[in-house]
Amino acid sequence: MSFPPSTPRPIGNTPVDQAMAGAREIAVEFSERDTPFGCEADVLAQFQRLNGEVDRIRYGMLPALARMEATGALLEEGGQRSVQAWITHQWGTSPAEANTLATLARALHKQQLPLVEEAFQTSVLSLGEACAIATSTEKATAEWAKVLETADEGFRAQRPSVEGFRARLEYGLIAYKHERPQTSVRQLRDATKWFVARLDPDKADRDYDEVFEKRGAQFSPTFESGFLLRMWGPGADNELIQAALKAYTQPYGPENAAMPKHERVYDAMMRIFETALGHRECAKAPQALATLNITVPLKRLLGDGAAEPAVTEDGVVIPDQMVSRLTPDSWLRRFVTDEEGRTLLDVGRKYRCAPDPVRQAAGFKKPYCEWHQGCDMPRSWSQYDHIVPFSHGGVTSSDNMQVLCATHNRLKHRLQTKVNRQIWEHHHAQNRQDTETSGDGEGEPAPPTAF
Numbered sequence: 001m002s003f004p005p006s007t008p009r010p011i012g013n014t015p016v017d018q019a020m021a022g023a024r025e026i027a028v029e030f031s032e033r034d035t036p037f038g039c040e041a042d043v044l045a046q047f048q049r050l051n052g053e054v055d056r057i058r059y060g061m062l063p064a065l066a067r068m069e070a071t072g073a074l075l076e077e078g079g080q081r082s083v084q085a086w087i088t089h090q091w092g093t094s095p096a097e098a099n100t101l102a103t104l105a106r107a108l109h110k111q112q113l114p115l116v117e118e119a120f121q122t123s124v125l126s127l128g129e130a131c132a133i134a135t136s137t138e139k140a141t142a143e144w145a146k147v148l149e150t151a152d153e154g155f156r157a158q159r160p161s162v163e164g165f166r167a168r169l170e171y172g173l174i175a176y177k178h179e180r181p182q183t184s185v186r187q188l189r190d191a192t193k194w195f196v197a198r199l200d201p202d203k204a205d206r207d208y209d210e211v212f213e214k215r216g217a218q219f220s221p222t223f224e225s226g227f228l229l230r231m232w233g234p235g236a237d238n239e240l241i242q243a244a245l246k247a248y249t250q251p252y253g254p255e256n257a258a259m260p261k262h263e264r265v266y267d268a269m270m271r272i273f274e275t276a277l278g279h280r281e282c283a284k285a286p287q288a289l290a291t292l293n294i295t296v297p298l299k300r301l302l303g304d305g306a307a308e309p310a311v312t313e314d315g316v317v318i319p320d321q322m323v324s325r326l327t328p329d330s331w332l333r334r335f336v337t338d339e340e341g342r343t344l345l346d347v348g349r350k351y352r353c354a355p356d357p358v359r360q361a362a363g364f365k366k367p368y369c370e371w372h373q374g375c376d377m378p379r380s381w382s383q384y385d386h387i388v389p390f391s392h393g394g395v396t397s398s399d400n401m402q403v404l405c406a407t408h409n410r411l412k413h414r415l416q417t418k419v420n421r422q423i424w425e426h427h428h429a430q431n432r433q434d435t436e437t438s439g440d441g442e443g444e445p446a447p448p449t450a451f
């Protein structure tokens with residue numbers, strides 16, 4: 001089959017077109033070149049800078065698009081009522097991407113996010129990150145506006161205004177990014193939830209209630225005389241379910257290595273049900289096997305809604321009502337931190353024995369794999385790695401442990417091996433040189449007394 005001949009894309013003749021065509025030619029020529037061995041890092045760095053330039057060009061167009069949307073020119077001349085519709089059709093992006101670009105465009109046009117503007121201009125933020133912050137900020141601020149609308153005078157007097165809420169959230173997220181430059185878009189979204197939980201202390205509880213209202217589990221029979229189970233509910237409940245499933249999932253070994261995940265989950269659920277049936281009549285149920293580590297600031301536990309929210313080790317915000325429900329049956333361990341709650345000063349002696357305090361301390365406030373170039377793998381799926389390897393005298397203390405996912409754990413060791421090999425190769429080369437100049441035989445370096 002053949003397609004009808006297409007007309008070539010029109011190329012404009014303005015100074016912008018000319019300059020872009022020239023730059024593009026050089027950039028594409030660079031990208032197509034064979035990468036000389038050992039130059040991959042430089043090529044990747046160049047790619048990153050190129051992408052940054054493309055980002056800047058797209059970013060530069062956004063405020064004007066929002067302005068044309070506001071004046072109606074986008075509809076009259078561009079045929080689309082909204083920025084997202086125009087971008088979807090003219091740039092050929094997905095509607096989701098167009099939406100985040102349009103949200104950023106309007107925020108820039110209305111000058112609502114001055115810190116995002118500054119951070120983008122100084123390359124602290126990428127375009128994707130600026131979009132993510134604009135979208136999360138817009139969504140949370142709109143919800144806050146609704147909360148204020150229905151609240152009474154007293155509440156409104158104590159809480160930030162809509163503008164104040166937006167500014168504080170923006171400030172928090174930009175500060176977060178400054179502090180952790182490798183933070184990804186996904187991590188910025190999680191951080192937004194954390195900041196919103198501080199600005200709007202009841203939000204986590206409200207969200208929980210709202211989703212809980214629509215909770216459900218449904219068994220339906222299938223034609224093959226089997227069944228299908230669907231279950232839905234709040235994310236915080238899912239944290240509990242996952243912890244229980246993890247406790248009842250057989251350790252990964254050679255006998256179940258080939259078993260797909262959905263089968264292992266099914267087996268774990270059946271084990272949970274069997275255990276429940278087996279212990280229905282017991283006066284004392286078996287020891288809790290499942291572990292879900294939740295860090296709750298003491299103030300929050302004591303009811304101060306303005307304190308930092310409770311989070312799981314993966315940084316998922318846990319609503320207060322769930323914390324108070326779980327506390328009576330939980331193991332408690334006291335963590336003493338500095339005033340800002342950032343640095344861990346002391347891990348309390350066990351209250352009731354909590355599992356593995358060294359690892360808990362090592363993972364304090366680190367919800368993701370700590371790979372220095374950034375990584376989204378949650379802590380509960382990652383491994384604890386000795387920074388100075390055990391074999392090199394590294395000790396098992398929280399100072400010498402870091403959270404790394406499986407990929408980055410392996411990569412770290414591969415790179416380490418490469419460095420070690422280079423050191424040895426250099427060492428051997430040095431030896432050969434020494435032995436050659438000394439005119440001695442092979443292998444061992446010649447002792448200085450040989451001269």
Ligand SMILES: [Zn+2]
Pocket residue numbers: 369370371374375376377404405406407408
């Ligand atoms: Zn990783």
